[in-house]
Amino acid sequence: xxxxxxxxxxxxxxxxxxxxxxxxxxxxxxxxxxxxxxxxxxxxxxxxxxxxxxxxxxxxxxxxxxxxxxxxxxxxxxxxxxxxxxxxxxxxxxxxxxxxxxxxxxxxxxxxxxxxxxxxxxxxxxxxxxxxxxxxxxxxxxxxxxxxxxxxxxxxxxxxxxxxxxxxxxxxxxxxxxxxxxxxxxxxxxxxxxxxxxxxxxxxxxxxxxxxxxxxxxxxxxxxxx
Amino acid sequence: xxxxxxxxxxxxxxxxxxxxxxxxxxxxxxxxxxxxxxxxxxxxxxxxxxxxxxxxxxxxxxxxxxxxxxxxxxxxxxxxxxxxxxxxxxxxxxxxxxxxxxxxxxxxxxxxxxxxxxxxxxxxxxxxxxxxxxxxxxxxxxxxxxxxxxxxxxxxxxxxxxxxxxxxxxxxxxxxxxxxxxxxxxxxxxxxxxxxxxxxxxxxxxxxxxxxxxxxxxxxxxxxxxxxxxxxxxxxxxxxxxxxxxxxxxxxxxxxxxxxxxxxxxxxx
Numbered sequence: 001x002x003x004x005x006x007x008x009x010x011x012x013x014x015x016x017x018x019x020x021x022x023x024x025x026x027x028x029x030x031x032x033x034x035x036x037x038x039x040x041x042x043x044x045x046x047x048x049x050x051x052x053x054x055x056x057x058x059x060x061x062x063x064x065x066x067x068x069x070x071x072x073x074x075x076x077x078x079x080x081x082x083x084x085x086x087x088x089x090x091x092x093x094x095x096x097x098x099x100x101x102x103x104x105x106x107x108x109x110x111x112x113x114x115x116x117x118x119x120x121x122x123x124x125x126x127x128x129x130x131x132x133x134x135x136x137x138x139x140x141x142x143x144x145x146x147x148x149x150x151x152x153x154x155x156x157x158x159x160x161x162x163x164x165x166x167x168x169x170x171x172x173x174x175x176x177x178x179x180x181x182x183x184x185x186x187x188x189x190x191x192x193x194x195x196x197x198x199x200x201x202x203x204x205x206x207x208x209x210x211x212x213x214x215x216x217x218x219x220x221x222x223x224x225x226x
Numbered sequence: 227x228x229x230x231x232x233x234x235x236x237x238x239x240x241x242x243x244x245x246x247x248x249x250x251x252x253x254x255x256x257x258x259x260x261x262x263x264x265x266x267x268x269x270x271x272x273x274x275x276x277x278x279x280x281x282x283x284x285x286x287x288x289x290x291x292x293x294x295x296x297x298x299x300x301x302x303x304x305x306x307x308x309x310x311x312x313x314x315x316x317x318x319x320x321x322x323x324x325x326x327x328x329x330x331x332x333x334x335x336x337x338x339x340x341x342x343x344x345x346x347x348x349x350x351x352x353x354x355x356x357x358x359x360x361x362x363x364x365x366x367x368x369x370x371x372x373x374x375x376x377x378x379x380x381x382x383x384x385x386x387x388x389x390x391x392x393x394x395x396x397x398x399x400x401x402x403x404x405x406x407x408x409x410x411x412x413x414x415x416x417x418x419x420x421x422x423x424x425x426x427x428x429x430x431x432x433x434x435x436x437x438x439x440x441x442x443x444x445x446x447x448x449x450x451x452x453x454x455x456x457x458x459x460x461x462x463x464x465x466x467x468x469x470x471x472x473x474x475x476x477x478x479x480x481x482x483x484x485x486x487x488x489x490x491x492x493x494x495x
Contacts, residue, residue: 117323119281
């Protein structure tokens with residue numbers, strides 16, 4: 001039982017963190033480097049899920065994903081089954097819910113790339129996309145890794161959205177945190193304890209990784225100091 | 227009649243919001259060689275170079291090279307950086323910290339090959355220049371020559387953080403000269419190099435410029451070292467000098483058209 005919950009949790013968190021890391025490159029790039037005034041609005045929408053109660057977000061996503069709505073019906077036709085109460089629906093919800101956690105660290109490290117360095121690449125004749133690819137992204141690797149770890153950790157622990165959108169189906173959408181809750185309600189203290197210990201292990205590992213990354217994150221910019 | 231190789235007539239933008247309205251004007255009638263640029267700190271040397279490189283959007287005036295307007299604020303001309311055949315070496319070391327020396331030079335030489343002004347360099351070609359993105363490849367042959375000229379072949383495998391000040395200066399110079407340009411803007415290019423090294427580097431730069439038929443504007447705080455290198459000197463006056471009235475909005479910088487020409491005739495004639 002705990003194996004299926006564990007594998008659902010790991011698969012969901014791994015996919016969420018990885019997809020978000022890829023998405024964070026264009027998103028953070030746009031927020032940090034675009035001169036458009038829409039970036040403020042974009043950034044607010046990105047951080048919206050930080051302050052939105054998970055139950056509210058879950059409800060909104062259920063409404064949006066329902067086969068009666070336009071996006072929901074399109075996705076249902078694409079996947080062959082309705083989004084709510086499926087792994088794909090859960091993944092999509094997690095992506096939206098964990099988005100700011102993965103994007104913010106990347107945006108932060110993009111901002112820390114010295115303007116001098118970017119300008120130097122422009123002087124040597126690099127076009128903006130080349131500057132982004134060869135200078136900005138390589139100098140932001142610690143930030144990207146931090147975003148991945150935060151996205152992973154945050155998805156491992158999420159409860160409200162998973163509950164609303166996933167529907168707690170064993171082997172498909174039941175994650176560790178849902179299993180811990182279930183076990184506790186049905187007085188299976190051992191099962192709950194195991195799930196909680198596993199969740200604790202994930203959090204500790206993430207914490208260690210984040211600390212290592214923070215120490216490393218100082219490095220590439222330090223050598224630029226005159 | 228041939229157009230003047232270099233004509234500059236600018237009103238330098240001030241620091242911050244206030245336009246300082248300092249006028250700088252000089253012309254260069256020689257096709258290649260080094261023109262020195264000196265003046266105390268804050269007199270606008272770096273600003274002048276940035277305007278000429280196309281990095282300063284607030285500039286007004288005229289910059290014309292071989293009769294082509296790079297900047298003409300009356301006509302609204304302001305060529306972007308990548309369309310000016312210019313190479314700019316900013317003050318202070320600016321190597322990319324996440325690359326080693328070789329990667330820094332390879333990066334610059336790839337960009338030089340793809341630039342619009344890659345005369346002299348063998349063109350990479352659309353397909354010939356293709357290489358998988360995970361392999362940056364080595365330095366092309368023509369770049370190797372420049373690298374050896376500046377004596378940085380031994381440093382190729384060092385991280386940019388491991389270089390001494392003088393070594394980093396040499397690498398930055400080599401990287402700048404990988405780009406083939408009509409005008410080189412060098413902001414204290416020999417900083418951190420000992421006097422003998424400076425003289426040697428000066429000769430290398432002079433030789434390269436002569437071979438490439440290119441001009442250079444070289445900022446220095448020690449005009450003496452320029453005597454053997456440059457054929458003329460432009461001197462910027464400080465923003466607040468004692469003899470003028472400080473409240474004057476427009477402060478024409480005494481700039482040396484005559485001075486430069488005089489020097490030019492002495493050394494060139």
